[in-house]
Amino acid sequence: MPASSPPPSPPPSPPPSTTGHAILGLLGLRSWTTYELAKQVQRSLRWFWPRAERKLYDEPKRLVSAGLAHASQESTGKRPRTVYSTTDAGRAALRDWLDEPPAPRTTEFEAMVKVFFADAGTLDQLRTTLERIATEAEERLAEVTELAEIWLAEPAFPERAHLGAIGLALVKGQEEAVLQWATWARGQVDEWAATDDPGHWDPDVVFRRLARG
Amino acid sequence: MPASSPPPSPPPSPPPSTTGHAILGLLGLRSWTTYELAKQVQRSLRWFWPRAERKLYDEPKRLVSAGLAHASQESTGKRPRTVYSTTDAGRAALRDWLDEPPAPRTTEFEAMVKVFFADAGTLDQLRTTLERIATEAEERLAEVTELAEIWLAEPAFPERAHLGAIGLALVKGQEEAVLQWATWARGQVDEWAATDDPGHWDPDVVFRRLARG
DNA sequence: TCTCTTTTACTGCCCTGTGCAGTATCTAGA
């Protein structure tokens, strides 16, 4: 007897990505247009899950086709806009996703690649790179201060202040660590004779400190 | 007079990406097969510029077509292998690249997205996520210790120990910052009544600390 | 000696994600 042909099932929408779940999280707070979503991701999620605006126009559509979100066509005058909201299935998916082991943290730090290969260039180039690393960290620390002040004065989601607080605290810790390192490194590099010759500067002193755990 | 047709020039190979320059940096140390390159990237560059092995088989070919690297076909028995080395143009490109302003540092930290949307789930889920963040940081700190010991005992490139030392020092600072935060956060969360109700725990205490700069 | 596992050495394919250009409309201010 021949095998019966499989029943015509709707194409199984792939399980949402991290980006999908992050958007699902924002939809759990309120409804958003894609444009608002993009701005909000820049303000908050950017710190831990940076995504280009472009992507945020595609992802909600996938959520809708998976039944995890709902889209309603509205309009401002003649210009149409799409407002997305979550669904019961969306809330359930978000809840379940919290159980799954998170992907390992990854960092892209181009400036440190330049530090690592600094012996292909001059000490001045290395110092400039360290300067840029420090400046970036300082700018972000200023942003942290600004965000903390906004949370104190006019929070958009006061009922979520506790989650915002612990999140922002991590950002501050990270940026401070980078800034402290950059300041230290700047001092160390000043003792080197050249990028490929540390002179009397002894790397083993550092390695022994790092090896102590 | 009609415009003359443009001379048939070779397709301008696009300027190498960060990944390309990173490989150029490794080729500056010695010649590598792609397989060795992939392993080396996992050991060292991974910390600041993580790239999938797959990509490391494509990128050297682009460097060769841009004249920045040289490929020689060798063989181990009947199996062919490609050994890449740098060129004068490659060394010059690397040197020039060190001057260019680096891309901003970015971090993908899925676990923190789960922390940020923890109010979609339970306190147990949040505690588990914090636990996982701490464990990951501890594992990486152990790796830092291990690498420091290798640098002390049998360094592969002793003449580059100074650059390895300052690089590894940053990794340690970053991981310690995450671990300290996770420990602190675990304690704070223990005072909350639920993920969406911090009880008497006051987020403004944290925000005021963060706002002080 | 034979077998099995691990290491070496890649390629193809599909998917996610980025950056940029392009197309409109709406709003607020000079």
Add this chain to the structure above:
DNA sequence: TCTAGATACTGCACAGGGCAGTAAAAGAGA
């Protein structure tokens, strides 16, 4: 009224990731 900026998208080319697949060499153990 004119213009700048904000809103609301789409298309396209390219970087990069993950996984499956292929295959030969080297080493380990029976």
